[in-house]
Amino acid sequence: MQTEKEDEDDASPQECVAMSDFTGSGSDQLSFSCGDKLLVHIKSSSDWWWAELRGVRGYVPASYLRPGDAEEEDTSLEDPWQDEEYFGSYGTLRLHLEMLSDKSRTEAYRQVILSNSASLRNKVVMDLGCGTGIISMFCAQLAQPSVVYAVEASSMAEYTRQLVRQNNCEEVVTVLQGRAEEIELPEQVDVLVSEWMGNCLLFEFMVESVLLVRDRWLREGGVMWPSSAALTLVPCQADSYYAEKMAFWEQPYGLDFTPLQPLAQQEFFTKPKFSHLIEPNDCLTAPCDVICLDMYTLQVKDLEEIKGQFHFCVEKSGVFHGFTAWFTVHFESLETGGATVELNTGPNSEPTHWKQTLFMLDRPISVYAGDLISGNIVLYRNPVWRRHMTVTLHWNINSATEETDNCQANTKSSLYT
Numbered sequence: 001m002q003t004e005k006e007d008e009d010d011a012s013p014q015e016c017v018a019m020s021d022f023t024g025s026g027s028d029q030l031s032f033s034c035g036d037k038l039l040v041h042i043k044s045s046s047d048w049w050w051a052e053l054r055g056v057r058g059y060v061p062a063s064y065l066r067p068g069d070a071e072e073e074d075t076s077l078e079d080p081w082q083d084e085e086y087f088g089s090y091g092t093l094r095l096h097l098e099m100l101s102d103k104s105r106t107e108a109y110r111q112v113i114l115s116n117s118a119s120l121r122n123k124v125v126m127d128l129g130c131g132t133g134i135i136s137m138f139c140a141q142l143a144q145p146s147v148v149y150a151v152e153a154s155s156m157a158e159y160t161r162q163l164v165r166q167n168n169c170e171e172v173v174t175v176l177q178g179r180a181e182e183i184e185l186p187e188q189v190d191v192l193v194s195e196w197m198g199n200c201l202l203f204e205f206m207v208e209s210v211l212l213v214r215d216r217w218l219r220e221g222g223v224m225w226p227s228s229a230a231l232t233l234v235p236c237q238a239d240s241y242y243a244e245k246m247a248f249w250e251q252p253y254g255l256d257f258t259p260l261q262p263l264a265q266q267e268f269f270t271k272p273k274f275s276h277l278i279e280p281n282d283c284l285t286a287p288c289d290v291i292c293l294d295m296y297t298l299q300v301k302d303l304e305e306i307k308g309q310f311h312f313c314v315e316k317s318g319v320f321h322g323f324t325a326w327f328t329v330h331f332e333s334l335e336t337g338g339a340t341v342e343l344n345t346g347p348n349s350e351p352t353h354w355k356q357t358l359f360m361l362d363r364p365i366s367v368y369a370g371d372l373i374s375g376n377i378v379l380y381r382n383p384v385w386r387r388h389m390t391v392t393l394h395w396n397i398n399s400a401t402e403e404t405d406n407c408q409a410n411t412k413s414s415l416y417t
């Protein structure tokens with residue numbers, strides 16, 4: 001409960017920076033990510049302060065914060081892009097095997113090249129973040145571009161050169177090792193193709209590199225592949241996940257372990273579950289595209305905070321365990337009026353290695369046909385760790401049944417680690 005004092009607005013709140021992630025428990029604690037800038041209004045005690053982050057107030061552990069004007073600690077020594085770890089992970093085969101084994105993803109890019117093969121003749125292409133070079137080699141095999149600049153920052157690039165030679169593509173494909181936004185090309189490109197999508201569409205924020213390269217190397221009238229991207233959300237039930245992580249503690253081996261359930265909620269339900277596979281009939285409503293990105297107009301500054309609204313009408317009564325998110329990207333045709341290719345990572349399409357992302361509610365709630373779940377989603381890019389973001393969901397449930405015209409305000413903030 002807020003004391004009288006905390007209701008007052010203090011004269012001059014102090015800006016502090018979070019030194020690590022914190023996941024609040026209960027409704028009066030405020031969650032934040034490492035690097036977030038908070039406004040401290042009241043230093044209620046030596047341990048807990050009353051603070052504000054992006055308009056939401058709550059208690060925060062004082063030990064997690066340092067004054068905003070304090071000397072940057074050794075975190076400034078670390079790369080905010082964590083490139084060593086990031087490109088290191090792409091220097092091994094594990095992630096490339098996962099991506100190449102994803103037929104839905106890889107065949108979609110193949111289909112894009114195939115269906116535009118005639119128009120690709122004599123075109124200059126860049127494959128940004130080419131990995132093993134699969135898309136570049138599709139271009140060389142299925143079309144006749146004049147050149148494909150296959151750009152790869154990780155040490156995989158040296159193997160990519162071998163694969164290009166091994167598959168007789170060296171006439172067309174030139175492999176360049178380096179961060180795409182830092183390399184020099186001899187010419188502008190007609191087509192910028194990249195497979196940049198991460199969990200929840202934006203995680204990794206490779207999309208920033210795509211935008212920087214677009215602005216520097218894509219010629220006037222050039223084509224972006226993907227051309228657009230959408231993040232889709234749906235309220236869902238997640239019985240098996242709930243049973244596995246929460247109901248489990250009710251009576252393991254005949255004992256009552258329910259005192260551990262608050263811990264389980266904190267540990268398992270406060271962060272998103274990547275690689276969740278939702279069944280179509282887990283969806284409680286029709287899904288809604290909450291964020292739509294136009295790859296021709298999207299700006300890097302827009303990535304700091306991306307907001308989307310949603311209004312869901314419950315189609316069938318059930319248990320509302322959480323929200324599931326996925327993305328869809330579209331590849332426009334090089335020919336006017338030509339067919340657009342779609343890569344959809346949702347539950348009604350072939351599964352992909354991204355699967356879907358599940359945001360569990362702190363506690364499930366029964367909903368009934370006709371109930372309205374409306375609110376908004378905000379993707380906040382981490383101001384320090386530039387490949388990370390926080391996803392915050394605010395929603396209300398307006399019950400359709402007369403007896404309970406409850407309108408509960410709820411907030412869920414899921415931190416990406």
Ligand SMILES: N=C(N)NCC[C@H]1O[C@@H](n2cnc3c(N)ncnc32)[C@H](O)[C@@H]1O
Pocket residue numbers: 087090128129130131132151152153154156178179180181195196197198204206209
């Ligand atoms: N979520 C994804 N699609 N990740 C694919 C990332 C692939 O692109 C590479 N990559 C990511 N960012 C960049 C960049 N700015 N420049 C060059 N290669 C990059 C990365 O090494 C990996 O091979």
